[in-house]
Amino acid sequence: MLLEISGINTHYGRIHALKSVDLVVNEGELVALVGANGAGKTTLLRTLSGVQNATSGTIKFEGVDITRMTPHQRVAEGILQVPEGRQLFGPLSVEDNLRLGAYRRGGKPNDDIERMYASFPILKQKRHQPAGTLSGGQQQMVAIARALMAHPRLLLLDEPSMGLAPLLVGEIFNAVQGLKQQGTTIFLVEQNAYAALAIADRGYVLETGEVTLHDTGEALLASDRVKQAYLGL
Amino acid sequence: MKPAKFLAPSPQPLSREGRGALSGDAITMGADFLQFLVSGITVGAIYALAGLGFAIIYNASTVINFAQGEFIMIGGMSASTLTAAGVPLPLAILAGCAVAMLGGVLLAKFAIEKARNASVVTLIIITIGASIFLRGLAEVVWGKEFHQLASFSGDTPILLLGAAILPQSLWVVGVALVLILVIGFFFTRTLAGKAMLATSYNRLAAQLVGVNVRKVVLAAFALSAALGAVGGAVVTPITFSSSEMGIMLGLKGFTAAVLGGLGNGLGAVVGGLIVGIAEALSAGYLSSAYKDAVAFVIILLVLVFMPNGLFGKRGTERV
Ligand SMILES: Nc1ncnc2c1ncn2[C@@H]1O[C@H](COP(=O)(O)OP(=O)(O)OP(=O)(O)O)[C@@H](O)[C@H]1O
Numbered sequence: 001m002l003l004e005i006s007g008i009n010t011h012y013g014r015i016h017a018l019k020s021v022d023l024v025v026n027e028g029e030l031v032a033l034v035g036a037n038g039a040g041k042t043t044l045l046r047t048l049s050g051v052q053n054a055t056s057g058t059i060k061f062e063g064v065d066i067t068r069m070t071p072h073q074r075v076a077e078g079i080l081q082v083p084e085g086r087q088l089f090g091p092l093s094v095e096d097n098l099r100l101g102a103y104r105r106g107g108k109p110n111d112d113i114e115r116m117y118a119s120f121p122i123l124k125q126k127r128h129q130p131a132g133t134l135s136g137g138q139q140q141m142v143a144i145a146r147a148l149m150a151h152p153r154l155l156l157l158d159e160p161s162m163g164l165a166p167l168l169v170g171e172i173f174n175a176v177q178g179l180k181q182q183g184t185t186i187f188l189v190e191q192n193a194y195a196a197l198a199i200a201d202r203g204y205v206l207e208t209g210e211v212t213l214h215d216t217g218e219a220l221l222a223s224d225r226v227k228q229a230y231l232g233l
Numbered sequence: 234m235k236p237a238k239f240l241a242p243s244p245q246p247l248s249r250e251g252r253g254a255l256s257g258d259a260i261t262m263g264a265d266f267l268q269f270l271v272s273g274i275t276v277g278a279i280y281a282l283a284g285l286g287f288a289i290i291y292n293a294s295t296v297i298n299f300a301q302g303e304f305i306m307i308g309g310m311s312a313s314t315l316t317a318a319g320v321p322l323p324l325a326i327l328a329g330c331a332v333a334m335l336g337g338v339l340l341a342k343f344a345i346e347k348a349r350n351a352s353v354v355t356l357i358i359i360t361i362g363a364s365i366f367l368r369g370l371a372e373v374v375w376g377k378e379f380h381q382l383a384s385f386s387g388d389t390p391i392l393l394l395g396a397a398i399l400p401q402s403l404w405v406v407g408v409a410l411v412l413i414l415v416i417g418f419f420f421t422r423t424l425a426g427k428a429m430l431a432t433s434y435n436r437l438a439a440q441l442v443g444v445n446v447r448k449v450v451l452a453a454f455a456l457s458a459a460l461g462a463v464g465g466a467v468v469t470p471i472t473f474s475s476s477e478m479g480i481m482l483g484l485k486g487f488t489a490a491v492l493g494g495l496g497n498g499l500g501a502v503v504g505g506l507i508v509g510i511a512e513a514l515s516a517g518y519l520s521s522a523y524k525d526a527v528a529f530v531i532i533l534l535v536l537v538f539m540p541n542g543l544f545g546k547r548g549t550e551r552v
């Protein structure tokens with residue numbers, strides 16, 4: 001097991017946002033977490049990255065308890081998040097955003113930057129532009145590339161398709177699938193349950209802070225409950 | 234010892250009589266103007282460093298650090314008292330820097346960090362409290378009187394087009410320029426500098442790429458303290474130092490930072506020069522009694538007519 005979450009509770013003041021969540025991600029898997037607006041998906045990723053404290057429970061990464069680690073220590077462990085809303089360093093150039101992605105690794109990231117440009121050629125054209133001036137889809141590419149610059153052992157993606165035109169949504173999901181094929185372990189959070197479960201090995205359903213279902217992606221897509229609640233079928 | 238009028242750095246212009254008179258000699262007027270300009274740029278350079286200190290700390294932590302003037306004071310007082318005790322000047326300046334940096338880091342660690350979720354107003358009150366504390370401490374250690382420091386390269390003025398330039402003015406402007414260039418290089422060319430900038434643009438994203446944002450805040454306080462302390466040391470031969478010198482310098486630095494657009498480093502530098510020159514001109518052509526009022530008039534005008542300053546405020550969030 002690469003990631004093992006057991007009995008995690010997270011609160012915002014009196015709001016109980018995560019209720020004893022158990023969840024596992026194995027090496028090389030693409031695991032999807034789906035749930036409605038406000039279910040607690042972002043909160044779970046924030047708790048995994050350490051920018052939000054868990055009130056109880058444990059998070060183990062490669063068998064090591066990381067529950068009390070600071071965010072930058074978790075990045076050093078290889079847990080990288082592409083946050084909701086991209087959160088780029090808007091006034092900095094695309095290339096500086098990528099460079100900062102490799103911040104924890106130190107050294108010269110130039111080879112990796114070239115690799116990113118090979119995967120996302122449009123970013124090479126825009127390399128000197130402030131990242132904040134790019135289109136939504138391009139910004140999402142920068143956000144993903146920035147996280148990849150760190151050589152993640154586990155990539156956390158928070159609604160990468162949010163706010164994108166349908167054509168681009170497909171492109172982003174293809175890119176995610178491509179990453180999985182290259183061996184990256186991915187934990188994908190989505191409101192777009194159909195697209196996420198379709199490419200996932202396994203999936204979890206989160207409802208008001210609780211995991212209510214988990215199964216293979218295929219089985220969840222076929223389950224009546226998911227069909228009714230998330231696919232509108 | 235009766236000190237020179239605080240922050241009236243240059244010698245009086247060559248001629249007071251010609252000025253303002255309709256029949257005034259144009260050459261004298263030009264020399265007067267040049268003289269005022271030189272003194273304005275000299276103090277302005279110190280305001281610029283102070284303003285840059287405000288900007289760096291504001292960017293890293295959104296704190297407006299009203300103890301910035303006290304960092305300058307610590308630099309000035311350390312340099313003058315240590316050299317008086319026989320310590321070589323470079324060592325005295327370094328020691329002043331070290332003390333100021335320690336003060337800055339302690340302030341960040343024990344006051345600012347502890348009050349992480351406090352409101353902006355609370356944080357400002359904390360820094361004002363820290364400035365009063367540092368001033369009091371300085372008074373206990375160094376006393377209330379003014380202290381001298383010998384000019385670095387003598388006191389023979391250099392004459393330029395009828396204006397007399399003190400060699401120390403060149404030191405002040407030169408040192409400020411070098412520091413500003415070094416800071417500029419740090420923020421635009423080094424990964425550590427970009428990480429600090431990144432933290433100011435988007436704190437969450439900085440955390441998510443692995444920047445230790447607590448360390449960034451400490452580094453910002455240390456950096457600003459060092460800038461202030463060096464500025465205080467180089468300006469002391471002109472202005473003398475006292476435990477109170479930080480009050481006005483801090484406020485002028487704040488004016489510079491607001492004028493340039495809070496959090497805009499380059500803006501703070503330009504703002505500092507503008508405040509310095511405006512002050513020197515009004516002291517020269519009106520009366521030195523109005524000198525300190527100039528900064529406050531500027532701050533009021535900026536707040537009312539262009540709250541984002543000349544070059545736009547840098548927010549803490551992206552774009
Ligand atoms: N900073 C916060 N302070 C207080 N409550 C919060 C905060 N962030 C989230 N919440 C609450 O916690 C719950 C879970 O929110 P969260 O953002 O994790 O949901 P989500 O599943 O990511 O939703 P979405 O699909 O809209 O992104 C919600 O009820 C939300 O209102």
Ligand SMILES: [Mg+2]
Binds near residue numbers: 041042043084
């Ligand atoms: Mg969310």
